[in-house]
Amino acid sequence: xxxIIRKLELRSTLxxxxxxxxxxxxxxxxxxxxxxxxxxxxxxxxxVGALLDGLLCRYKALPAGERQIVSFPLPGxxxxxHSFLLDRMDHSVGALARSRVAVASHAALxxxxxxxxxxxxxxxxxxxxxxxxxxxxxxxxxxxxxxxRTAHLLCELFVRMADVGLTRExxxxxxxxxxxxxxxxxxxxxxxxxxxxxxRAEGLISLRGGRLTIHDWDGLVKAAGFTPDYLNVAENQxxxxxxxxxxxxxxxxxxxxxxxxxARDGHG
Amino acid sequence: xxxIIRKLELRSTLxxxxxxxxxxxxxxxxxxxxxxxxxxxxxxxxxVGALLDGLLCRYKALPAGERQIVSFPLPGxxxxxHSFLLDRMDHSVGALARSRVAVASHAALxxxxxxxxxxxxxxxxxxxxxxxxxxxxxxxxxxxxxxxRTAHLLCELFVRMADVGLTRExxxxxxxxxxxxxxxxxxxxxxxxxxxxxxRAEGLISLRGGRLTIHDWDGLVKAAGFTPDYLNVAENQxxxxxxxxxxxxxxxxxxxxxxxxxARDGHG
DNA sequence: CGGTTGTTTGACGCAGTTCAAGCGGAGTGG
DNA sequence: CCACTCCGCTTGAACTGCGTCAAACAACCG
Numbered sequence: 001x002x003x004i005i006r007k008l009e010l011r012s013t014l015x016x017x018x019x020x021x022x023x024x025x026x027x028x029x030x031x032x033x034x035x036x037x038x039x040x041x042x043x044x045x046x047x048v049g050a051l052l053d054g055l056l057c058r059y060k061a062l063p064a065g066e067r068q069i070v071s072f073p074l075p076g077x078x079x080x081x082h083s084f085l086l087d088r089m090d091h092s093v094g095a096l097a098r099s100r101v102a103v104a105s106h107a108a109l110x111x112x113x114x115x116x117x118x119x120x121x122x123x124x125x126x127x128x129x130x131x132x133x134x135x136x137x138x139x140x141x142x143x144x145x146x147x148x149r150t151a152h153l154l155c156e157l158f159v160r161m162a163d164v165g166l167t168r169e170x171x172x173x174x175x176x177x178x179x180x181x182x183x184x185x186x187x188x189x190x191x192x193x194x195x196x197x198x199x200r201a202e203g204l205i206s207l208r209g210g211r212l213t214i215h216d217w218d219g220l221v222k223a224a225g226f227t228p229d230y231l232n233v234a235e236n237q238x239x240x241x242x243x244x245x246x247x248x249x250x251x252x253x254x255x256x257x258x259x260x261x262x263a264r265d266g267h268g
Numbered sequence: 269x270x271x272i273i274r275k276l277e278l279r280s281t282l283x284x285x286x287x288x289x290x291x292x293x294x295x296x297x298x299x300x301x302x303x304x305x306x307x308x309x310x311x312x313x314x315x316v317g318a319l320l321d322g323l324l325c326r327y328k329a330l331p332a333g334e335r336q337i338v339s340f341p342l343p344g345x346x347x348x349x350h351s352f353l354l355d356r357m358d359h360s361v362g363a364l365a366r367s368r369v370a371v372a373s374h375a376a377l378x379x380x381x382x383x384x385x386x387x388x389x390x391x392x393x394x395x396x397x398x399x400x401x402x403x404x405x406x407x408x409x410x411x412x413x414x415x416x417r418t419a420h421l422l423c424e425l426f427v428r429m430a431d432v433g434l435t436r437e438x439x440x441x442x443x444x445x446x447x448x449x450x451x452x453x454x455x456x457x458x459x460x461x462x463x464x465x466x467x468r469a470e471g472l473i474s475l476r477g478g479r480l481t482i483h484d485w486d487g488l489v490k491a492a493g494f495t496p497d498y499l500n501v502a503e504n505q506x507x508x509x510x511x512x513x514x515x516x517x518x519x520x521x522x523x524x525x526x527x528x529x530x531a532r533d534g535h536g
Numbered sequence: 537c538g539g540t541t542g543t544t545t546g547a548c549g550c551a552g553t554t555c556a557a558g559c560g561g562a563g564t565g566g
Numbered sequence: 567c568c569a570c571t572c573c574g575c576t577t578g579a580a581c582t583g584c585g586t587c588a589a590a591c592a593a594c595c596g
Contacts, residue, residue, distance in 0.1 A: 060407050063493060068407040082400070085393040090400055090498040117385065124392045125353040131395060132350070132358055134402035139328050139336040141409035142454025146584070177542060186410025188585050193544065225331060230358040414552065445574060456553055461576065 001026060001102055004050045007076035007164050008122055018116055025112045026050050026102035032095040039093040045083040047103045051075050054099025060091045069184040076164040081127055084109055097175045132230045141186045149185045150195045151224035163233045175210030269294060269370055272318045275344035275432050276390055286384055293380045294318050294370035300363040307361040313351040315371045319343050322367025328359045337452040344432040349395055352377055365443045400498045409454045417453045418463045419492035431501045443478030
């Protein structure tokens with residue numbers, strides 16, 4: 001549960017009360033094995049999950065049998081807040097690696113949100129950031145070549161992983177098959193294979209044994225046309241590796257509003 | 269402002285107090301002309317808008333000059349809640365038609381959210397639904413042919429337009445160029461032209477004078493592989509035209525939570 | 537050591553792009 | 567009322583990024 005709190009505290013400060021309440025709400029921990037679905041399209045889940053460890057994917061299955069992965073929830077992410085506010089899953093969530101998930105019932109989460117509006121605002125904010133990531137994926141699939149698209153995915157995951165301190169030696173654990181990648185970027189597995197080979201041949205990355213290593217961050221960013229602004233990562237984060245500098249477009253991230261009393265000057 | 273309240277009331281009941289507060293918060297109305305940007309990438313807006321009338325598009329511009337439209341805010345939508353919780357726009361919002369927009373300052377909106385947590389929950393819920401639409405767009409761009417993709421866009425807009433009562437005679441106002449459409453579906457303008465011709469030749473639609481008419485809803489749905497579940501439209505809505513039946517997969521939409529006291533049975 | 541799962545390679549085909557030219561309607565000015 | 571212009575739509579032809587099919591190869595595992 002520490003990682004969830006750590007991630008929330010990157011953007012805001014939590015009181016002891018709030019931390020306790022989070023611990024209490026996400027009390028139960030469950031394990032999921034690779035390939036296992038946590039939640040399926042059409043279901044009406046009664047709980048919300050927070051990923052502690054491992055790797056998940058959200059995906060939608062099409063009638064013809066294809067699959068499109070629409071996001072990768074990483075450790076520290078509270079996923080399917082979605083199901084808290086809506087009724088029915090319009091997509092599935094599966095485990096790509098062995099994953100530990102802290103679980104909160106809708107009822108408990110509702111109580112939490114009512115008692116701690118500032119926490120509710122933080123969760124709301126997370127939902128908005130997730131939306132920003134979705135938008136970038138639309139751009140990715142709609143307007144970038146297979147090569148740039150794949151590079152972009154790897155860049156994004158690096159920044160998000162770094163944000164929760166899960167990068168090491170310029171790389172991160174990424175235990176996926178090339179088919180998984182192809183479902184995420186909307187290409188055929190064969191083409192993904194060729195793109196990866198090119199990225200390797202150019203000395204940008206290596207991907208082996210479920211681990212992605214980035215050898216030339218600037219090169220990869222250039223190949224991807226990647227700008228991290230949409231991720232809203234913390235401003236001056238302490239990245240455990242050599243790439244910290246690229247993260248700072250030096251934007252100040254807004255504190256979560258509500259009960260902070262801060263307000264901007266009007267406009268309309 | 270009526271349309272905003274009407275849309276919110278499709279999913280929930282608003283007290284007189286809440287309606288008054290909404291009116292007061294979104295007091296100022298501004299006009300925008302076609303082609304004009306309401307908000308630009310990189311900006312730090314101090315207000316949130318609600319579209320009363322007209323048509324907007326959210327888009328991201330790429331360095332190479334391409335553009336990807338990531339959504340079409342329709343009348344009744346409160347857009348850029350985004351900017352309320354985050355700092356800086358990672359995308360732009362432009363007007364496609366002459367548009368009337370009700371404007372609320374961040375400060376006023378914050379006060380509203382604090383005073384009426386149920387309204388905050390409704391807005392949060394809207395953000396989550398928007399996320400669901402983004403996901404479907406990822407699927408659309410990633411895994412559907414140009415033909416299906418274009419048909420899908422038209423289906424989605426029909427359902428969303430019908431939701432706020434803006435369809436008439438099986439069609440709706442859609443004052444866009446083929447270039448706009450191509451930027452939304454991630455195709456070249458030339459190919460969009462050919463796809464539209466095919467859709468017309470098959471008797472599915474016509475698109476002329478800024479108005480889209482659907483002649484064969486079932487055919488269009490089939491061409492698109494469209495299922496409306498992700499839109500979370502009201503269950504038994506009174507559509508003003510002949511296509512109401514398709515909208516109901518008969519799912520019960522969750523009431524907005526918070527202060528309703530309802531809770532589901534646990535699971536984890 | 538055989539089975540299974542994931543990666544790699546090659547050949548071929550097609551959906552969609554690009555380039556380039558022509559067309560039509562709406563607005564404008566003479 | 568016509569001529570000119572602009573903008574968006576349409577068409578054709580050549581090209582290409584990526585998909586499909588199919589087979590070989592590599593790694594892991596019981």
